[in-house]
Structures are given as structure tokens and as C-alpha cells.
Amino acid sequence: MTVSNWWPLALLVLIPVIILLYMLKQKAKEYPFSSSMLWREIYNNIEATKPWEKLKKNLLMILQIVTVLLLIFALMAPYLKRGGRRFDNVILVIDTSASMGIRYNEDRTRLEEAIERACDYVDTLSETAQVTILTSDQEAGIVKSNVTDKSDLRKALREIQGTDLKGDAGTAVSVVQSMANQWEQYEAVFLTDTPVELGSLEAQVINLYTDYQNLSMDYIGYGTEYDEAGNPSLTVIGKITNGTASDVVTDVNLYGDDTLLMVQSVQVPAASSQFFYFQQVDFNGNVLMAEINNKDDLEADNRAYAARKGQGQERVLLVTNDNMFLEKAIVNVSWVDLYKTNQLSAVGKDEEFDLYIFDGMVPDTLPEEGNIIYMNPPPGNGITVSGSITSVNLEFLETEITRYVSGFHFGVSAAREFERPVWADNFISSGSGCVGYFGIDGQRRVAVLGFDLHDSDLALQAEFPILVSNLMDYMMVSGMVSEDYYETGDKIVFNGNLNGSDIRIQNPEGIATTLAAAVETSAYTDTGRAGIYSVSQTVNEVENTEHFVVRFPVEQESHQNGEKTEENETVGEDDKNLSGGRDLRNLIIILILIALAVEWFVYVRQH
Amino acid sequence: MSEKLFDQDFFTKLNSLAIAMNTRMTHGIGGGRKSNAKGTSVEFSDYREYIPGDDIRRIDWGAYGRLDKLYIKRFMEEKEGIFQIFIDTSNSMNYGEPKKARTALQLAGALAYLVLNNLDRVYISEMQENTLTQGKGRAGKQAFSQIMRELEAMEFNGGTNLNQAIQARQYQGSGISIVISDFLDENGVEEAVKYLRYKKQQVILIQVLARQEVEIEGDGMVNLLDMETGEEVRLSLNRAAIEQYKRALTALQERLRTLARRYELTYIQMLADEPLEKFLYDHVCNQGIIIHK
Numbered sequence: 001m002t003v004s005n006w007w008p009l010a011l012l013v014l015i016p017v018i019i020l021l022y023m024l025k026q027k028a029k030e031y032p033f034s035s036s037m038l039w040r041e042i043y044n045n046i047e048a049t050k051p052w053e054k055l056k057k058n059l060l061m062i063l064q065i066v067t068v069l070l071l072i073f074a075l076m077a078p079y080l081k082r083g084g085r086r087f088d089n090v091i092l093v094i095d096t097s098a099s100m101g102i103r104y105n106e107d108r109t110r111l112e113e114a115i116e117r118a119c120d121y122v123d124t125l126s127e128t129a130q131v132t133i134l135t136s137d138q139e140a141g142i143v144k145s146n147v148t149d150k151s152d153l154r155k156a157l158r159e160i161q162g163t164d165l166k167g168d169a170g171t172a173v174s175v176v177q178s179m180a181n182q183w184e185q186y187e188a189v190f191l192t193d194t195p196v197e198l199g200s201l202e203a204q205v206i207n208l209y210t211d212y213q214n215l216s217m218d219y220i221g222y223g224t225e226y227d228e229a230g231n232p233s234l235t236v237i238g239k240i241t242n243g244t245a246s247d248v249v250t251d252v253n254l255y256g257d258d259t260l261l262m263v264q265s266v267q268v269p270a271a272s273s274q275f276f277y278f279q280q281v282d283f284n285g286n287v288l289m290a291e292i293n294n295k296d297d298l299e300a301d302n303r304a305y306a307a308r309k310g311q312g313q314e315r316v317l318l319v320t321n322d323n324m325f326l327e328k329a330i331v332n333v334s335w336v337d338l339y340k341t342n343q344l345s346a347v348g349k350d351e352e353f354d355l356y357i358f359d360g361m362v363p364d365t366l367p368e369e370g371n372i373i374y375m376n377p378p379p380g381n382g383i384t385v386s387g388s389i390t391s392v393n394l395e396f397l398e399t400e401i402t403r404y405v406s407g408f409h410f411g412v413s414a415a416r417e418f419e420r421p422v423w424a425d426n427f428i429s430s431g432s433g434c435v436g437y438f439g440i441d442g443q444r445r446v447a448v449l450g451f452d453l454h455d456s457d458l459a460l461q462a463e464f465p466i467l468v469s470n471l472m473d474y475m476m477v478s479g480m481v482s483e484d485y486y487e488t489g490d491k492i493v494f495n496g497n498l499n500g501s502d503i504r505i506q507n508p509e510g511i512a513t514t515l516a517a518a519v520e521t522s523a524y525t526d527t528g529r530a531g532i533y534s535v536s537q538t539v540n541e542v543e544n545t546e547h548f549v550v551r552f553p554v555e556q557e558s559h560q561n562g563e564k565t566e567e568n569e570t571v572g573e574d575d576k577n578l579s580g581g582r583d584l585r586n587l588i589i590i591l592i593l594i595a596l597a598v599e600w601f602v603y604v605r606q607h
Numbered sequence: 608m609s610e611k612l613f614d615q616d617f618f619t620k621l622n623s624l625a626i627a628m629n630t631r632m633t634h635g636i637g638g639g640r641k642s643n644a645k646g647t648s649v650e651f652s653d654y655r656e657y658i659p660g661d662d663i664r665r666i667d668w669g670a671y672g673r674l675d676k677l678y679i680k681r682f683m684e685e686k687e688g689i690f691q692i693f694i695d696t697s698n699s700m701n702y703g704e705p706k707k708a709r710t711a712l713q714l715a716g717a718l719a720y721l722v723l724n725n726l727d728r729v730y731i732s733e734m735q736e737n738t739l740t741q742g743k744g745r746a747g748k749q750a751f752s753q754i755m756r757e758l759e760a761m762e763f764n765g766g767t768n769l770n771q772a773i774q775a776r777q778y779q780g781s782g783i784s785i786v787i788s789d790f791l792d793e794n795g796v797e798e799a800v801k802y803l804r805y806k807k808q809q810v811i812l813i814q815v816l817a818r819q820e821v822e823i824e825g826d827g828m829v830n831l832l833d834m835e836t837g838e839e840v841r842l843s844l845n846r847a848a849i850e851q852y853k854r855a856l857t858a859l860q861e862r863l864r865t866l867a868r869r870y871e872l873t874y875i876q877m878l879a880d881e882p883l884e885k886f887l888y889d890h891v892c893n894q895g896i897i898i899h900k
Contacts, residue, residue: 028827028828028829028830028841029825029827029828029829029830030829030830030832031825031829031830031831031832031844032702032832032834033702033820033831033832033833033834034699034700034701034702034703034707034789034791034817034820034834034835035699035789035791035833035834035835036831036832036833036836036838036839036840037791037792037793037833038791038852038855038856038859039831039840039842039852039855040840041855042848042851042852042854042855043840043842605846
């Protein structure tokens, strides 16, 4: 046994004080009485004659001294060491990977069991033990660091949430190792369901693996087919894996945007996988979900999602004789597929594009749909040239499409000035007139630049690709999500429109996150939950929403093997002895209460 | 005692009481009670032959004429009752509220009044330490004022030794001895009782206790100061001690009760704050000492 504080010993000075108080209190009052005869007769009975009677006489004082001694002892925070060892530094690592969501027993999942055990363990630690709590999934996270407040620790432990992430204790081991290096002695405890490669780290691994029954819906995908009349329908394919040792027949429900579309019975042989198909699915919504109807020990992998893609890459047709600068700048925009031609006659013939860029030429007939950028256009098609200028310094004005480049000056040897239409804003100024404008002409977005890139130094400036990117953003509302499927834990970069609002992401639990639209900062990492995510951005007052799927790591987490036991591990039910020792303070407080109760009883009896 | 011990109302009540005696007087001058002695009263008893020395006035001359022998007429002589009232005037009687001394003096006064009222004779004696201060025998109602003055002049001091004090009293004949005390005497009272019974006394022991002696109040450590001896007893006055004291007091009273049974005494307890007239009616009458006229 050891104690945490020695200073309460100073309170021992209270003991003589109590005795002194009793001595003062016991100063007898004068009590004149007719005769002491009867009193003397009983004197031998009432006065202390035997040692225990002496004790009885001063029982209250003795009880008070005992109470004070117990109080001092409690303040010293005595602690019963486990196996003669006591740890001042404790690291608890809680595995929060997806497999910890597997049912441990009827009442709890493995994670809940781990948290309960961790709470119990914290209770047995000494008052001065500094506890660090880590979570471990595919990364390690610090929940609490060097905390002694047990209630704080318990609260933090109970707030730990499981994830749908893959488990990898390696990061946690290295974090624990680096923390442990600073201490002479420590106790590290891993509460997990998978083996932990500890390396040189000394730690206790509590393995909570238990046998379990699980079916997993691995994934679903879909394709669009057309019947003879040209009506589209979906074919949905999916895969179920049976991790149990017996064949299982289960119903699979197919939902479209939360509406039950079809149900199919699927038989899955023991310890193998089975594909299933839903054909001619009439669904035109956003999200498909297939769900296993059977209850099993891991619920999180019973659903799989597919998001119907609304938008893909934007198609841009560059009509030019030769403009390498422009071509390179457009190709740099990742969500753009660039097509090039020098034949005006090809425009609008076979294919439709989202954006047409006419460099130095204007077709007689404009395509019916698609936005247009005119580079150095001759007059016509609504473009009115007001004059020509030479050797002039141009400036980008502050507009929607000149973000990060407004105020920039560049020189051109020859340029045209335009009469700006009423629907357009001027964005390039020569000082005397409008050299470039942009706007929405009816349903079409139009931008006009009144000079040949080859006649300017703009293409050599860093501002040029920014301008092009801005123009692309303005001209096309692009797809923000480049992949249809992600795995939990993946880092997702959204192709947000730089001119749009912040990007809002909502995870399957309904928790919304906002990211700045700038490309470099649009990495979204909060993909710990499997399910359907939605991402939206408002561009030019139009909200564009897309969905994407984050899949449960079925291969790694749904079907574990039960070979867990290593030398320093204990598996599941076998281990009930996770204990840091025994804090005696509560016991002493109970003794104090008992002493006070006895004191009260004695006082009442004596008076 | 300088306080007024009696008032007129009390005297009026006392007038309705009389003392009944269950023993006959053998000594003392003629009074209102039957005596075993043959004397000069009007009630004839019997005859006996004349022997020289007899009072020739008692010779029945008629019998001499008929029988030619001298016979003396014998009559039942009426004698006055002799009452001895012993008052414990030790300092312990000064205890209590009201003081036991006051109650004892009132009681003695009341009894004396009743005795005088019944044409009997009363002696009031003070017992202090081992000495007895014997008062003069008083008879006749007119003597009461004298007795009252004597009672009021009594001082309560010193200790108690009832045995020695009572045995200092010399008796001429039978009578009633009333001992008023708290009987808080370590030597007891048995020797005195034996002596009184030997002297053919009907003995009445009246134990006067203060309520404060029966119902102890107090708490904590006390220095118990004996009012008679000045002796100190240091003790913790808690519930257990009080219980033991009460048991000791009960034992003392039981000893006196046993003594009463053994020597055919009358033992009466009285609390100092008990109304005197009520006590006289309730207790003394019921004991056959005083009857209602």
C-alpha cells in the first residue's frame, strides 16, 4: 500500500487539540447536593475502575480521534498497489474500428464492453495516476492527455464513438511508444479485438474478440439499360458475404431514396459470397440502397449504397487555329475534358459541348446550347466592335470572374474595343473602353476578350491560368465529386466552383461540415461513417447537390478470423482482472460515516 | 427560620384533624386518653385489698360496712398523650426548592398543633450532629405560639447522626415518637428505632426529600459538594449515573420500609414541594395517625 499525499499528517495536530478540548470540557461544575452519601455508594459503579470502563467514559473523545485519524488517512489517498506495482502514468487505447461494433454479448458491443472495462480500470487507479486515453482505428486520436480527474476520464470514455473505419493499431503503438519513452514506468492497456503488434512496447492487450455471426452487404452498383422504346431502367448488382459456418437465406431490400423498390431472397452458402441482381428497376432518384433483412452481430455492414451520378466531366470544345497557351491553361482544370478543332463547320454537328471557345473566329450559326467564350472575335453574332487600339496597357477590373487577378495590368500590341451589351459586365478595361465583358445572354453565358493572346504578354503571367480557371468556373457548374465510391477513412477533394459558396457536406448521421471552395482546402477527411454523403454548393444562386458513397470496409472488418491469442494477450471472457490496484479512499469514507454514526448513537445513549 | 411558616387558613384546616393514638399512655399528668395506669378518673375499674400506704381516700367504706374488710376502689386513670417530634436540623435539610427544612418545620408545627388540640403533650427536639436539643414539653393550645416561635428559631447546620441523637432522649413512659428527617445518614437509623421501641414508643418515620433529590437534573462532569461534610465527589453526571443514583435512593427507601415492617413502625415519604394539608389528609390519616373528627 502506498499513499499519494503526506501533507495531511500535519493535521495530526488536531488530536491533542481534541484531547485538550475534552479536558477543558470536562472541568467539573460545582454541584452542591444535600448529601453525597448515595453518590458515594454508587461511585464505584459509575466511575472508571477498569480499563475498558475508562474507555467507555471517554468513548466520544476516542471516536472523534478515530474519525479525525480516518479523515487524515483518507486525505492521504491511500492506495493498494496491484502486485506491488503502482503506475503514475497510464495510457488506455480504445480500438474504435468498425469491427468493435460487433456484438460482444446480448447487452453490449465490443466497444461498449471496452469502454466499461476502461471505466472500471480507471476507478481502480490511484488518485494521482495520470491517464491518457487514445482511440485507435486507422489513425490514433488523443481523447484525453495526462488527466487525473476520474469523473472527467469516465465522461470522456463514455463519449467515445465507434467508427466504420479499418483498424490499424500500428499508429497507436507508435504514439504510445513515444509517450512511454518519457516515463520511467507506465502502464499501457490496449482494448481491442484484433492482435496488436507491440514490438518493443510493454503493454497489456485486452482482446475482446468473441465468436460472432455476420452477413455483410459488400457493395452494390448499377447500370442503365434501355428498352426497345428507349425507356431507361436500372440493373442493380450487389454482393453479400456470409461469415457464418452455415448457409443463410436472407431477404435483400432495395430502396430508392428511402422508398422500398424491390425485395429479393438470396441464399448465401457458408463462408462464401453471393451476387444478386435486381433488374428493370424503375428509379430516377439519387440514392439506391440495398439492405440485408437478417439481424446479425454487426449491423453497420448490412447496407450498401449507390449514388446516381448527376454530372460528370464538363466537355469543352476549343475552336482555334493554334493557341497552345489557352489549351494548356484549360487542360489544367481537372474537371474539364477538352476537345479541339479548327473547323467552324464541325460546331454543332454531331456532339454537344458544355462550353465552346471560339478563338479568333465566329461561326455563322451558333450551337443551340452551351456557353461561349469569344477570343478576339470579329464583329458579328451580337458583338459590336467600337474601335481598335494598339500598344495599350489593359487592366482587369474587379468582377466575379477576376477573383485573385483584379487590378492586374498587362500589355497588348493590338486589341478591339466593344460596345458592352446591357446584360454584360466589363472586366477588361483599356482605360478608354471595354476590351472584355461577360454576362448571361438569355440562357447562355457569354464572355468576350478583345485581343489575341499571341499579341499580349498575359499568357506568360501567373495570372493567366487563374483567369482561365475563373472563366471555366463561371461558364460551367462542374461536378464536385470525382469518384462514385470511397472507402471509410478516405480523403476526398471536392472540385468546388471557386466562384461558388462554401461547400457543405452532410454525412450519413446528418452532421454538416462546411469547407471553403478553394481547391486546395477542400479536402474532406471526416469519412469515418459508411453511408451516403451529400455535398452541395451554391453557384450563381443555383444550388448544386451531389451524392457520393462511402463504403464499409467489409474485407478488413466484417469477417475476422478468431485466432487472437498471443502470449501477452487474453481473449474475451477470460480476462476479468484488468485492475490498477485499489483506491482505499471510498472505503475509509464509509468507515468515517460509520464512526460518526456510532458517535451519534453513543451521544444519544449517554444523554 | 425567619419566614412565616403558617397562615390562618392552614390553622383552620388543622382544626378539623385529630390525632388518634393506638397505644395507651402510662405516664404524664392527666389528659384526654385512656391509660393502663389505674388512677383517679371517674371510670371504675375494680377493687383490691387495702395495703398500708394506700391513699385512704380511696377506701370503699360501703364495702367495709358490708364485708368488714378494707378495699381500695380502682379507677381507669385518663392520661395525656406524650408526643416526641424529632426534627433533623442538619445542613442537608437546607437543600431543595422549597427547602426540606421549611417543609419539615411546617410538618412539625402542624403535628404539634394537632397534638395540642387533642389535649396532649408534645416535645419538639432538634437533632444536629450527634446531639439532641430537647425542647420543653408543651400542652394546651396556648402553648402553640411558643412552639411556633421555637420552630421558627431553629437553625439547620452541621451533619447528622440520628442514632446517637435519638438515644440521647430519656423516656419516662410510652408515647409516640415522630422522626422527621431525610434519613441521608450513613449510620442508618436502626439503632435509634430499636431504642425507641425499647422505650415503648410508637415510631413514625417521615422522610422529607426535595424533588431535586428524586429527579436529578444536570449534565457533564460535576463536582458534587456534600452540604454537610463539604466532601467533594467528582463524577460524570450522565444518564447512567443518574439511573444508578435513583436505584440507590430506592434501595435506601426500601431499607427504611423493611425496618418499618420489622419493628412495626410507620414510614412515610414526603416531597418537600408537596402541599402539607394534602399530605396530612392523604398519608397521615391513611396511616391511622390522624383521624377526621
